[in-house]
Amino acid sequence: MFFRLKNTWLSSIVFFFDLSAVIIAWVAAYLVRFNGEVPQEFKESALWALVWVLPIHGLAFRILGLYRGIWGFASLPDLLRIVRAVVASTFAVMIGAAMLQPAPIIPRSVFIVAPIFLFLIMGGARIFYRTLREFYRYGGLIAQGKPVLLLGAGSAGASLVRELMRSSEWRLVGLLDDDSTKHGREIQGYKILGSINELQRWASELKADHVIIAMPSAPLEVHRQVTTLCVRAGVNVMVLPALAPLTQGHTFLSLIRPVNLEDLLGREPIAIDSAHVEALLKDRVVMVTGAGGSIGSELCRQILRFAPAQLIAFELSEYAMYTLTEELREKFPELSVVPVIGDTKDALLLDQVMQRYAPHIVFHAAAYKHVPLMEELNAWQAVRNNVLGTYRVGRAAIRAGIKHFVLISTDKAVNPTNVMGASKRLAEMACQALQQTTQFTQFETVRFGNVLGSAGSVVQKFQKQIAKGGPVTLTHPEITRFFMTIPEASQLVLQASSMGQGGEIFILDMGQPVRIVDLARDLVRLSGLTEDQVKFTYTGLRPGEKLYEELLACDETTRPTPHIKLRIARAREVPSSFLDEVLPWLTQRRILADAEVRRDLRRWVPEYSPLVGPMLASVPEAVGYVQVAHE
Numbered sequence: 001m002f003f004r005l006k007n008t009w010l011s012s013i014v015f016f017f018d019l020s021a022v023i024i025a026w027v028a029a030y031l032v033r034f035n036g037e038v039p040q041e042f043k044e045s046a047l048w049a050l051v052w053v054l055p056i057h058g059l060a061f062r063i064l065g066l067y068r069g070i071w072g073f074a075s076l077p078d079l080l081r082i083v084r085a086v087v088a089s090t091f092a093v094m095i096g097a098a099m100l101q102p103a104p105i106i107p108r109s110v111f112i113v114a115p116i117f118l119f120l121i122m123g124g125a126r127i128f129y130r131t132l133r134e135f136y137r138y139g140g141l142i143a144q145g146k147p148v149l150l151l152g153a154g155s156a157g158a159s160l161v162r163e164l165m166r167s168s169e170w171r172l173v174g175l176l177d178d179d180s181t182k183h184g185r186e187i188q189g190y191k192i193l194g195s196i197n198e199l200q201r202w203a204s205e206l207k208a209d210h211v212i213i214a215m216p217s218a219p220l221e222v223h224r225q226v227t228t229l230c231v232r233a234g235v236n237v238m239v240l241p242a243l244a245p246l247t248q249g250h251t252f253l254s255l256i257r258p259v260n261l262e263d264l265l266g267r268e269p270i271a272i273d274s275a276h277v278e279a280l281l282k283d284r285v286v287m288v289t290g291a292g293g294s295i296g297s298e299l300c301r302q303i304l305r306f307a308p309a310q311l312i313a314f315e316l317s318e319y320a321m322y323t324l325t326e327e328l329r330e331k332f333p334e335l336s337v338v339p340v341i342g343d344t345k346d347a348l349l350l351d352q353v354m355q356r357y358a359p360h361i362v363f364h365a366a367a368y369k370h371v372p373l374m375e376e377l378n379a380w381q382a383v384r385n386n387v388l389g390t391y392r393v394g395r396a397a398i399r400a401g402i403k404h405f406v407l408i409s410t411d412k413a414v415n416p417t418n419v420m421g422a423s424k425r426l427a428e429m430a431c432q433a434l435q436q437t438t439q440f441t442q443f444e445t446v447r448f449g450n451v452l453g454s455a456g457s458v459v460q461k462f463q464k465q466i467a468k469g470g471p472v473t474l475t476h477p478e479i480t481r482f483f484m485t486i487p488e489a490s491q492l493v494l495q496a497s498s499m500g501q502g503g504e505i506f507i508l509d510m511g512q513p514v515r516i517v518d519l520a521r522d523l524v525r526l527s528g529l530t531e532d533q534v535k536f537t538y539t540g541l542r543p544g545e546k547l548y549e550e551l552l553a554c555d556e557t558t559r560p561t562p563h564i565k566l567r568i569a570r571a572r573e574v575p576s577s578f579l580d581e582v583l584p585w586l587t588q589r590r591i592l593a594d595a596e597v598r599r600d601l602r603r604w605v606p607e608y609s610p611l612v613g614p615m616l617a618s619v620p621e622a623v624g625y626v627q628v629a630h631e
Contacts, residue, residue, distance in 0.1 A: 015058070018066070018122055022057045025117035026050060029110040041104050049102060053093050057118075060089035079123050086122070090115045145171035147207060149199070149235075151226060152214035153177035153192050156240055156252065160214050161188045163253040173206045196226055200233045212256055213239040227259050231525045276498040278306050280361065280404070287312040287359035289344050289393055290366030292320025295408055298490040299363050300328060300337075310336040312357050316343055316366070344389035347396065354400035361404035361497065364393050367424065369410070374420040379597040386423035387430060388586045391579070394434045398441045405441055406497045407431050409505070411449040415607050419594075422601045422608040426582070428505060429604075432574040435503045444500035446493045447569070448508040449481060462523050470534040472520050477538060480513040495563055507558060509565040 030038050030046050038046070064085040090111060097106050148170045150157055157175060164172040165188060174193045177183075182192045193202050199211065211230050215223060223239075230237040237259045240252060286303050290296040291313035297320075300313060311328075315321040318341055325339045338357065342349045344366045354362075367386050368374050374382035390407060397405045409428055412421030431443040465472045489508065496506035517536070524534050558567040582604055592600070601608050 015061070017125070018061055019054055019058055021118055021121040021125075022054055023050060025114045025121060026053060026110070028117050029114035030107075032113050033107050033109050042107075045102055045104055045106065049097075049106060052096055052100070056092045056096060057085075057089040060092060061085050064088060078126060082119060082123050082126075086115045086119050145169050146210055147171050147173045148210040148212055149173060149203060149206065149208045150175045150190075150212050150214055151177070151196050151199070151230070152218075153179070153182050153187060154215070154217070156216050157214040158187050159252045160212065160240065160256075161190055163251050167253065170210070173208050174202065176202065196229065199229060199235070203233060203235050208235070210236045210238070213237065213259075214252075216240050228522075231259065231522055234525065274306075277494045280498045281306040281308050281494070283307070283309045284360040285310045285312065285357055287314060287354070287357070287362045289314040289362070289364045289389075290408075291315045292317050292324050293365060294486055295489060295493075296363075296365035297324050297327075298486045299365060299493060300324065301331070302487070302490045302494055303363075304328060304332045304335050304337075307335065310338060310357065312338045312340060312353065312359055314340045314342060314344070314353065314366070316341070344393050345384065347392045350393055350396035351399060354396050354402060358400060359402055361406065362393065362397050362402055363406045363408065363493070363497070364390060365408040366393075367408070367427075369420060371412070371418050371420045374423075375418050377594070379419040379594040380592045382419050383423045383426070383597055383601070384586060386420070387426045387582075390427040391430045391434070391583070391586070394431060394441075394443065398434065398438045402441055404497060404500065405431070405434075405443045406493065406500070407443070407445045408493065409445050409447040411447060413447060415609070416605065417609055419597060419601065419610075422605045425605050425608070426601070428571070429574045429578060430582075432503060432571065433576070433578045436574075436576055437579075442500055442502035444497060444502070445505040446496045446508065447505055448489050448492070462520050466524055466534055471537045472524065472534055473537050473539060474517055474520060475539050477517050479516045481516060492563075492565055496561075496566055499561055499563070499566070505569040505571045506561070507567045507569050509567070 026046065026049075030042065034042065064081060066081055066085050094111050097111075145168055148164070150160060150164070150172060153175045154177075157177075161172060161175070164170050172190055174191055175187065176194060176196045176199060177192055178195050178197075180195070183194055185192050202208070203211070213223070213226055213230065215226065218226075227237065227239065238256045239259050240256050281303055286308045288296050288299050288303070288311070291300055292315040296315070300311060303311060313321065313324060313328075315324070321339050321341055325337055328335075328337050340349075340353055342353070344350070344364075366389060368378070368382045394405055407427060410421065410424050412418065413425035413428055414421075416422040416425055428445050428447075431445055434441075435443040462472055492508045496504075496508075500506070520536065557570050559570065560567055585600060585604075598610050602610075
């Protein structure tokens with residue numbers, strides 16, 4: 001033999017099929033040349049020529065790698081290999097014919113027609129086999145898999161179509177795209193049915209309960225609108241995220257994920273000035289109070305990305321500290337994390353920690369933040385923890401010669417209507433007053449709204465209620481809140497701290513406020529349920545709860561910063577005597593009643609205006625009662 005065949009019967013069958021194709025193409029070329037009536041002498045010449053034509057073709061097929069591909073996955077590269085092999089073997093046959101000079105001579109048209117027939121037989125057989133295999137396995141008589149609609153007929157969508165054709169889990173039933181020029185056309189045999197706005201109609205007609213959004217390069221607002229449309233159409237939605245380079249062995253289909261609440265909110269990705277943040281944190285000692293909380297723990301993660309010399313994690317909860325340090329040591333084993341269990345009101349401990357480790361910057365995230373808990377029974381604890389704790393951490397920072405102090409504040413500090421908000425405004429004022437006592441330590445405040453997924457947040461409450469089958473309880477149908485993700489808030493805190501010169505109140509761009517009832521409905525749909533299955537009830541606004549939050553008080557103005565997501569508030573001045581007056585009140589040796597706390601807060605925070613009593617005007621009749629925090 002001219003070459004060594006693979007030791008598998010399948011390879012031998014494919015090889016002999018190709019040789020049979022050479023014979024058929026050779027004979028067919030003669031029949032075409034002589035219009036079906038081949039003279040006797042040419043018949044004999046053609047048959048004798050096959051004695052050397054067949055080995056030449058077989059050798060060319062083998063040398064040019066014709067048997068590397070698998071028929072079940074035949075594609076363009078396989079067809080290109082066939083073209084190269086056919087062309088090479090045809091030239092070799094032509095050279096052989098010129099050297100051997102058979103009589104009668106082989107007609108020149110045979111050297112044109114035979115290769116065409118050979119390519120059609122070999123290539124056609126492979127494509128036909130793949131089509132037949134996929135038809136029966138994925139889309140034909142025994143089609144299986146969940147029917148799915150694909151939104152987006154661009155390059156990413158086309159790639160997903162090819163992968164869905166080979167998937168046993170999914171059965172593609174069509175595509176939708178807003179480009180009207182594509183309507184009625186096909187990708188790999190699958191029709192582009194219409195626009196994305198027609199999703200509900202096509203999902204119903206085709207009984208498709210699943211949708212994949214394949215528009216990774218679309219603008220964020222378009223992506224948000226499409227995601228919202230899908231969720232409110234009651235289908236199960238998956239999304240192909242912004243395309244990252246595919247690693248070897250991965251596919252587009254492996255990248256799709258279920259949509260989440262962040263997709264519905266449609267927040268632009270945050271781009272921070274890493275160089276400035278790195279200059280602030282790299283090779284420095286950094287301290288975070290409240291390190292075990294939602295914001296504090298994410299701050300620790302973000303800070304460690306910039307390779308500080310040491311991270312001092314200060315936290316009151318032993319369990320929260322244990323959980324955090326276990327995670328950080330696993331993710332950042334090469335970096336030093338020092339866990340300190342302690343209360344921010346413990347001045348002696350704070351002095352000892354700061355003098356020993358000498359941090360360059362302190363992020364003060366420790367606070368009581370749950371509005372109803374702090375409003376109803378724990379007003380004095382909220383004020384002491386949030387205000388006295390801030391003051392003592394700030395004073396310890398000044399005594400230790402720390403360069404930067406960053407207070408994490410809240411939108412509830414603006415025109416506060418609850419004790420928690422008033423206490424955070426009082427903490428801001430304490431920082432403003434402390435700034436007047438030092439030329440070295442720079443005090444900055446960063447003010448933002450609710451963060452998705454934080455401990456005790458409304459999202460967590462709703463998810464638990466939905467998991468139990470309801471009811472989902474809201475206080476008012478028109479209540480709105482600002483939302484951002486925990487990583488987004490933490491990154492902007494770092495960015496703001498790198499810009500501070502001392503005394504600023506930075507305000508994060510929170511985007512547009514979100515109606516809590518819309519948030520709840522979207523969470524129900526994301527859970528695969530409908531509003532008919534989960535009941536909504538209303539209980540009225542609780543004491544201290546606003547219908548909407550503000551980021552600025554009415555007499556505050558702002559100025560821009562180099563970062564588009566950050567502005568600086570020109571806050572009201574704090575008198576120099578402020579600390580002398582408020583400290584004796586905070587350190588008195590008795591526990592004030594809630595009514596006394598609210599009375600005194602109005603003295604220190606004139607804009608504080610507590611709301612008392614539930615408000616349920618124009619609210620549907622409440623059914624059942626499950627308390628939910630909107631903070």
